[in-house]
Amino acid sequence: VAGSWGRFCLGDEWTHARRTFRRENRHGVRLRPRYSSRRQTTQEGDLLRYALLAYQNVEVRDRRAEEEQRRINAGVAEVLARPNVAGWLRLQDFESATTLRQEQGSTLLTDGPFVDSKDYLGGFIVVEADNLDEALSVARELQELTDASAIEIRPIREEPLVGA
Amino acid sequence: VLEQVFRENWGRVLASLVGFLGDIELAEDATQEAFVVAAERWRRDELPANPTGWLITTARNRAVDRIRRDRTLQAKTEQLGRELRHESEETMDDTATFPDERLELIFTCCHPALALDAQVGLTLRTLGGLSTEDIARAFLVPFETMSKRLTRAKRKIRDARIPFAVPPDHLLPERLDAVLAVVYLVFNEGWGGGRVDLSAEAIRLGRSLVELMPDEAEAHALLALMLIGHARSAARFRGGELVLLDDQDRSLWDQRRIEEGRQLLERALALHGTGVGGPYLIQAAIADLHLREPRNWEKIELLYQKLEQITGSPVVTMNRAVAIAELEGPQAALALLDPLGLDHYRYYHSTRADLLRRLGRDDEARAAYARALELTRPGPERRFLEHRLADL
Numbered sequence: 001v002a003g004s005w006g007r008f009c010l011g012d013e014w015t016h017a018r019r020t021f022r023r024e025n026r027h028g029v030r031l032r033p034r035y036s037s038r039r040q041t042t043q044e045g046d047l048l049r050y051a052l053l054a055y056q057n058v059e060v061r062d063r064r065a066e067e068e069q070r071r072i073n074a075g076v077a078e079v080l081a082r083p084n085v086a087g088w089l090r091l092q093d094f095e096s097a098t099t100l101r102q103e104q105g106s107t108l109l110t111d112g113p114f115v116d117s118k119d120y121l122g123g124f125i126v127v128e129a130d131n132l133d134e135a136l137s138v139a140r141e142l143q144e145l146t147d148a149s150a151i152e153i154r155p156i157r158e159e160p161l162v163g164a
Numbered sequence: 165v166l167e168q169v170f171r172e173n174w175g176r177v178l179a180s181l182v183g184f185l186g187d188i189e190l191a192e193d194a195t196q197e198a199f200v201v202a203a204e205r206w207r208r209d210e211l212p213a214n215p216t217g218w219l220i221t222t223a224r225n226r227a228v229d230r231i232r233r234d235r236t237l238q239a240k241t242e243q244l245g246r247e248l249r250h251e252s253e254e255t256m257d258d259t260a261t262f263p264d265e266r267l268e269l270i271f272t273c274c275h276p277a278l279a280l281d282a283q284v285g286l287t288l289r290t291l292g293g294l295s296t297e298d299i300a301r302a303f304l305v306p307f308e309t310m311s312k313r314l315t316r317a318k319r320k321i322r323d324a325r326i327p328f329a330v331p332p333d334h335l336l337p338e339r340l341d342a343v344l345a346v347v348y349l350v351f352n353e354g355w356g357g358g359r360v361d362l363s364a365e366a367i368r369l370g371r372s373l374v375e376l377m378p379d380e381a382e383a384h385a386l387l388a389l390m391l392i393g394h395a396r397s398a399a400r401f402r403g404g405e406l407v408l409l410d411d412q413d414r415s416l417w418d419q420r421r422i423e424e425g426r427q428l429l430e431r432a433l434a435l436h437g438t439g440v441g442g443p444y445l446i447q448a449a450i451a452d453l454h455l456r457e458p459r460n461w462e463k464i465e466l467l468y469q470k471l472e473q474i475t476g477s478p479v480v481t482m483n484r485a486v487a488i489a490e491l492e493g494p495q496a497a498l499a500l501l502d503p504l505g506l507d508h509y510r511y512y513h514s515t516r517a518d519l520l521r522r523l524g525r526d527d528e529a530r531a532a533y534a535r536a537l538e539l540t541r542p543g544p545e546r547r548f549l550e551h552r553l554a555d556l
Binding site for chain 2 (some may be wrong): 050130131132133136153154156
């Protein structure tokens with residue numbers, strides 16, 4: 001009964017942008033071909049890409065022993081090496097953030113992240129999946145592994161920018 | 165007759181079109197069109213041998229026509245467009261059988277990634293065939309609000325690609341719970357507000373679930389629970405005023421529904437096998453016990469205990485307290501209620517108020533009735549509480 005839906009074609013612009021991105025990527029970001037070998041054998045439609053935005057809690061982070069962190073990192077590395085992971089970015093600690101914000105018509109430069117909270121965006125992973133349930137299962141795994149305070153799942157907008 | 169044919173077919177036809185087109189908004193438009201065509205034709209001519217097949221084929225053809233006409237739509241569904249051309253070139257065959265895809269649609273509409281009120285609205289719209297106006301009225305929200313809510317949900321289903329599929333085994337229990345919860349919420353909305361139409365709609369949805377999942381004990385149990393409750397609907401109100409179970413005229417109970425509910429409960433028990441049942445099975449068993457004279461409060465209390473163990477819900481503890489009040493008196497029940505922290509739940513305050521009233525602690529009872537009234541919408545339940553308060 002499995003069915004997947006919503007199908008779109010990606011323009012050449014996107015392929016080009018992706019190649020450029022791959023060429024220019026630095027450590028931390030790894031992109032793989034859109035279709036893994038596992039996928040090619042199935043007759044499912046196009047895969048959708050989802051960004052999993054991982055939020056960490058500063059107190060949880062500060063409490064964590066080094067050894068514990070190592071164990072978590074090993075688990076995360078295993079997930080990141082999978083063929084359905086298209087790319088990922090880890091962000092430096094939020095203490096290093098600078099925010100430009102619009103306030104009453106003028107632009108302000110402030111220290112720290114946009115949202116002042118004990119939870120901060122720690123990084124994100126891009127996964128390729130047939131549907132939301134598949135993306136959710138990766139998110140769930142990461143959540144259990146890292147004790148992330150939240151993981152937001154957002155489908156990636158693939159169509160070229162209108163007017164660009 | 166036509167109205168009934170339409171109501172019975174809306175969900176089937178729409179589900180089939182969603183499966184075909186992969187977009188609820190497009191599917192709704194096509195289904196709507198097919199129903200309009202049918203309304204004209206069937207008023208003149210005889211009904212076709214297979215109205216469902218006819219409606220699905222017609223809706224598909226309309227969708228194909230529309231996609232052909234509409235360039236942007238065509239670009240969006242380019243691959244689909246190619247497939248569609250084949251379909252429509254075949255001669256129309258209204259005897260063709262189409263798989264029933266309502267179950268896929270229910271799981272899509274009740275996906276936990278959608279807000280609960282959107283799940284409810286979408287389920288009533290797509291499977292129940294209720295109009296957006298009807299749903300808005302039933303949930304006492306402005307039409308615009310409901311319309312936006314539904315549109316947003318449909319777009320999210322498309323953009324985040326919420327699957328149109330029955331979930332795999334490892335996800336099924338959790339996702340089935342979500343589906344049952346939506347149906348039960350619709351029922352309770354009708355029950356609490358005395359709106360029989362919503363309860364009847366929930367029962368219709370419950371029947372579909374049983375038909376679509378003939379081996380699910382909990383689906384049977386939910387339908388049993390709703391039927392047994394609904395059987396008393398005629399006796400629950402007298403001249404627009406709420407009548408409590410003990411004061412109800414039993415001759416007004418719908419014996420046919422009760423009997424059907426009991427049979428479903430038996431079936432659910434058989435499907436479930438041994439061990440503690442699911443939450444709906446236990447609730448249906450409790451609902452059944454409430455109708456038997458004299459009431460077996462020991463058994464009722466025991467079942468609430470089991471329910472408490474599985475759900476851990478303070479609302480269940482509150483209901484157990486009602487049974488405790490019968491077995492050990494209001495004092496023991498109050499002791500159970502006090503630590504529950506259900507300050508925003510209207511039945512918590514009305515239950516407390518009743519126990520305090522029975523203990524003769526009138527001042528405290530008054531305060532509790534007042535709090536319950538703050539939380540209750542105008543209607544029979546509110547008037548009932550007002551009378552109780554006035555009688556103190």
